Amino acid sequence: MTLLSVQNLTVRRGECPVVDAASFSIGPGECVGLIGPNGAGKTSLLRGALGLLPFEGTSSLAALPPRQRAAQAAWLPQTREIAWPMSVERIVALGRLPYLARGARLSPADQGAVDAALSRMGLQNFRTRLATALSGGEQARVLIARTLAQDTPLLMADEPIAGLDPAAQIATLQVFEALAQEGRAVLTSLHDLSLAGRYCTRLIMMGAGRIVADGPPDKILTAERLAEVFHLHANIVPTPHGPLVQPLGVIA
Numbered sequence: 725m726t727l728l729s730v731q732n733l734t735v736r737r738g739e740c741p742v743v744d745a746a747s748f749s750i751g752p753g754e755c756v757g758l759i760g761p762n763g764a765g766k767t768s769l770l771r772g773a774l775g776l777l778p779f780e781g782t783s784s785l786a787a788l789p790p791r792q793r794a795a796q797a798a799w800l801p802q803t804r805e806i807a808w809p810m811s812v813e814r815i816v817a818l819g820r821l822p823y824l825a826r827g828a829r830l831s832p833a834d835q836g837a838v839d840a841a842l843s844r845m846g847l848q849n850f851r852t853r854l855a856t857a858l859s860g861g862e863q864a865r866v867l868i869a870r871t872l873a874q875d876t877p878l879l880m881a882d883e884p885i886a887g888l889d890p891a892a893q894i895a896t897l898q899v900f901e902a903l904a905q906e907g908r909a910v911l912t913s914l915h916d917l918s919l920a921g922r923y924c925t926r927l928i929m930m931g932a933g934r935i936v937a938d939g940p941p942d943k944i945l946t947a948e949r950l951a952e953v954f955h956l957h958a959n960i961v962p963t964p965h966g967p968l969v970q971p972l973g974v975i976a
């Protein structure tokens with residue numbers, strides 16, 4: 725079974741392809757890390773696959789009508805601003821919108837999904853707090869909880885752990901790991917290569933708009949690739965929990 729299939733996906737910003745003929749499929753049980761330097765095309769690939777940017781090629785997700793798409797995949801964009809002075813619980817409950825008729829109240833099942841999402845992100849004590857009165861990292865966790873409340877087979881996230889403290893970064897990736905183990909799938913862009921190596925079952929590496937490598941973390945995170953794609957001189961330490969990447973310097 726495939727939860728997302730992208731074939732020859734090309735996204736142009738102006739004339740220039742910023743994603744060039746990307747192809748991959750994701751199935752249940754996978755936690756896929758999308759890695760690559762700034763400007764490599766990760767956000768453009770995610771947004772193209774979701775049908776949020778015009779593209780050439782095919783995406784199984786973008787082909788779905790909006791309501792079905794929202795029931796198939798939850799999306800956490802890179803921009804995290806919460807504009808509305810609503811309670812944390814109400815923001816998280818927005819994740820249930822794809823399942824609600826216009827004006828309908830949350831059913832017990834909807835409320836259960838909201839409660840589970842709050843609990844997974846350790847936000848039970850924040851339930852009644854105004855989301856706009858939280859710190860940046862707390863707001864980021866609320867928005868992750870909103871995607872969890874959507875309860876979809878696939879979760880797509882753009883740098884979800886940016887701005888989180890180290891414990892919250894690990895806790896979030898453990899949630900993603902657990903989702904995959906439950907038979908869902910996650911596709912997430914990440915800049916922390918060690919955490920990507922530790923918590924992802926597979927890494928897709930992008931460079932200059934192209935997928936340059938796709939496979940298990942220990943096969944993808946090599947010193948040669950980090951030099952070539954990231955211009956990074958790095959020490960890679962194999963551990964039982966996946967490769968640890970220690971950046972040492974920039975290759976001019």
Ligand SMILES: Nc1ncnc2c1ncn2[C@@H]1O[C@H](COP(=O)(O)OP(=O)(O)OP(=O)(O)O)[C@@H](O)[C@H]1O
Nearest residue numbers: 737738742760761762763764765766767768769802
């Ligand atoms: N609105 C835009 N108009 C023109 N070019 C854009 C636009 N947004 C992004 N780009 C360009 O598209 C390329 C890919 O950008 P994208 O945001 O997909 O990269 P990324 O890998 O997600 O980077 P980062 O790690 O910095 O978030 C970059 O060269 C960027 O300058």
